Structures are given as C-alpha cells and as structure tokens.
Amino acid sequence: MVEHYVSKSDVAYPDDLTLLKKVYDRICVERCWAEGSPEAAELAVVAMDVFRRGIFEEDALYRELRKSDRRGA
Incomplete structure (x- = not known):
C-alpha cells in the first residue's frame, strides 16, 4: 500500500504540476x-483538491479524478 501525506503548504512543485497536467x-x-472548457476547468479544480488531500501517485490521481468526474461517461 502506498502511503500518502497531506500537503500542509498547498505548494505544488514543478514535478507535481507536470504529473497533474499529464493526468489532466x-x-x-x-x-x-x-482546454479551457467548463468541464476541463472543473477537472483542474478537482485535480488540485486531490493533490491537497495527499494523492501524488499517477495511477491513484487518475482513479480519483475519473471517480470524481460527474460529467464523464
């Protein structure tokens, strides 16, 4: 099991942003x-929220973003 920590600083470093952008x-x-559509903008907000909750691994980010996507198929 991968242990995650919660970002207490809300700081996303360049490598974090690269990963978030890749999944996004x-x-x-x-x-x-x-890019820039209402759906994509909502996904970006959710991606940062997931990051702040301490999910930093690519597959876990992907699963969380897909799960939280209310408009998706």
Whole structure:
C-alpha cells in the first residue's frame, strides 16, 4: 500500500504540476474536452483538491479524478 501525506503548504512543485497536467490531459483527451472548457476547468479544480488531500501517485490521481468526474461517461 502506498502511503500518502497531506500537503500542509498547498505548494505544488514543478514535478507535481507536470504529473497533474499529464493526468489532466489524459482525461481531457479521453472525454474530448477542449482546454479551457467548463468541464476541463472543473477537472483542474478537482485535480488540485486531490493533490491537497495527499494523492501524488499517477495511477491513484487518475482513479480519483475519473471517480470524481460527474460529467464523464
């Protein structure tokens, strides 16, 4: 089991942002959402929330973002 820690500083470093963007882009492509669309903007907010909750591993981020996506298929 992967242990996660909660970001107490709300700081996302460049590597964190790269990972978040990779997962964000993957879901947007799967859903055919244009960057800047309302759906993509909501996904970005959720991605940062997931990060703040301490989920930093790519597969876990992907699962959480897909699970939290209320507009997706």
